[in-house]
Amino acid sequence: MITSTYRLQISPAFPLDAAVAVVDYLARLGVGAVYTSPLLTAAPGSAHGYDVVDPTRTSRELGGEEARLRLTSAAKAAGLSVVVDIVPNHMSVAVPSTNPWWWDVLRNGPASEYATYFDVDWSRGPILLPVLGSDSLDDLAVHDDRLVYFEHEFPLAPDTAGGSPQEVHERQHYRLVNWRRGNAELTYRRFFDITTLAGVRVEDPAVFEATHGEVLRWVQAGEVAGLRVDHPDGLADPGGYLRRLRAEAPDAWLVVEKILAVDETLPASWPVDGTTGYDALREICGLFVDPAGEAPLTTLAADLGHRPPDNGPVATETAAHEANLAADRGLRPPEIQRTGDHRQNPPVATEAVDNPPEPSSPSGSVETGGRRPTLHEVETECRRLITRTSLVAEMRRIAALANVAPEAVAEIMVAFPVYRSYLPEGLDHWTAAVAAARRANPHLVADIDTVDDAVRKDPRGELATRVQQTSGMVVAKGVEDTAFYRWTRFTALNEVGGAPDRFGVTPAEFHTRATARAAGWPGTMTALSTHDTKRAEDVRARLAVLSELPGEWAETVKRWSAEHGIDEPALNNLAWQSLVGAWPITADRLRAYLDKAAKEAKVRTSWVDHDEAFEKKVNEWPGKVIAELGAEIGAFVERIAGPGWSNALGQKIVQLAGPGVPDVYQGTDLFDLSLVDPDNRRPVDFAQRQEFLSRLEDGWLPDVDATGAAKLHVVRQVLHLRRDRPDLFTGYRPLTTQGPAAEHAFAFSRAPELVVVATRLPVKLAGSGWADTVLPLPGGPGNWHDLLTGKPVDTGQEPRRAVLGDLLSHYPVALLLRGNR
Structure with a gap:
């Protein structure tokens, strides 16, 4: 086990x-x-x-x-x-010669023994390889039985040499094409929109x-x-x-x-132990967010907004791709008209994300009647952007199977309430998507119904399969990799599997979900940080403090923005949160992060088309801000660091001791303030961790400070107990505190002999203290002691109760065991 x-x-x-x-x-x-x-x-x-x-x-x-x-x-x-x-x-095909299967497919085409290994549509002719910098073939050459384009090399089919490189090229089972054609005309399934990762069957x-x-x-x-x-x-x-x-x-x-929607569960027919833990991540992190911060932080996001730029590379790119779709019977006339609108405003303009537009100004492509759009509206428009830019080839391929307009397929994808359905299971998700697509596009109902009928009649057929395989791409690229970089009201919630419009998780909701996890999925993985999270768990823990100080944060960030703001509201809001969340951070690390964030958002620049002037300003911002505001930023972070450590320890003990199998991502055994990859893949100082561990083994009780040794102590104590006494980690029972500060303590028991306690909302708690708040403990023989401090717990007379002011005087968390250690 x-x-x-x-x-x-x-x-x-x-x-x-x-x-x-x-x-x-x-x-x-x-x-x-x-x-x-x-x-x-x-x-x-x-x-x-x-x-x-x-x-x-x-x-x-x-x-x-x-x-x-x-x-x-x-x-x-x-x-x-x-x-x-x-x-x-999927498999990588970036360097064909390193992939023996792909190399053979390129050399021998449909006759290759691996021709059916990759998800290639051979009916559409040679495989399109989008590697050329233009439409010209002038730079092709033939060397040693290989077709060469600069550093790219491709095999020659048997007996196809001779003549010019261009003539040789025409004899192959593949065609080298302009890289921009990859998103619109690709003839093989890929991983998301990455043409160098080919789908495997x-x-x-x-x-x-x-x-x-x-x-x-x-x-x-x-x-x-x-x-x-x-x-x-x-x-x-x-x-x-x-x-x-x-x-x-x-x-x-x-x-x-598997990324689950908030109220989604794994299909019952899957014989697995569970997910990799993003569902638990949302619940655990949300537990430490103050719901009272929602309205002020929403107002702040609006106050930071301004009109979007009149034009930009992303708007141009979107317009071009939409024109391609229109020419391929894909877009209805209103959508062709929208192409003209996009030339004036990028899709889902930033103004519409974080600021209600001026009544007399255009509001981008989200029609909201002057109000601030919801996250759902932003996500919907971002999904549409993805289907019209990154995943055009997929929309066309699916549409051809049903002989319908690609736009009809795209609208079903856009409307999915979850990442994908698993027909014939989960028919309700499919039904919901079709119904929403009908409502959104009445003039496409006939095509939508055609797709719906075909999918229902043959839920395991190629059409149903292609739709379901692709919907996850649309949702992931549209939501996690676009909308979450545009809707930046409070980025502690903008995580894979997250729900940024649900401002935190109440203790009652957490208890309900944890109870269900213990009963139904006891072997599922739980996580707080992964190689794919957009910010490390301790960054989110520190940012959660801002929900308790929304007024102070709003005043501070507006003052900073007045002199040093980034000329794109969503990115500006994200940048300040990232700066204080990951502080101290080097200019190089923050520069790399903001460059990625700006391109993922696709508002002023993107991975495909660059706004060089804007990117230059963004790249200069970290160094300038750190140099000119470093002392003030450091002072603000010092103000929130302590409560952030409290949240970090609370998150960790709830994860480690809660239902499921907890994962510790490398380096997060100490406080870790990494941002999205590759920042979270930096080398880990294991020598430092080993030194601290040796001291802990000698009885050291570290203070809660920037070293993070207190976190290592919590990790060590809980993991040892899980390994030595797995019998204690069964079931789940919510515990309720009593007294004036009851809302600041979160507690549960696993077996009746084990109790976990964590502090919530530490800033507000500091104003009142625990006073005479107590935690009633499960009944039974034996004395209680805290495994983190090694001290016995004074529980008084029956019924036994722990006085939280005493229990949490050294650490903001406790791990209580009854009986012998």
């Missing part, structure tokens, strides 16, 4: 032997399993491993099979299991065996005890895939990277 995991990002900079070197530390910390990023051969230099090129062998760049065995042996000797991340949905048993044989060998040899499955929503039949995987690994711990 896996009691907890510790996630390690294995890379050429931190290879498998580096992981071997920290196994002893993890064992001493109390970890139950070493949990690694993908280990199979990935694209050369890959820093994450999700771009696999050869699933049949361990990456030599990571140390190869010998190093993998050293890790599994070291883990076994230390009493730890090993959990590995796997990537069934694991629904084919032969492909499943070829792609999973090596990993399953590890499982069957007892070297790997668990698998984390990446992106199941991209698969043709996630349920069928997981049932096959379970049959091959009947005793393995299986968790899936």
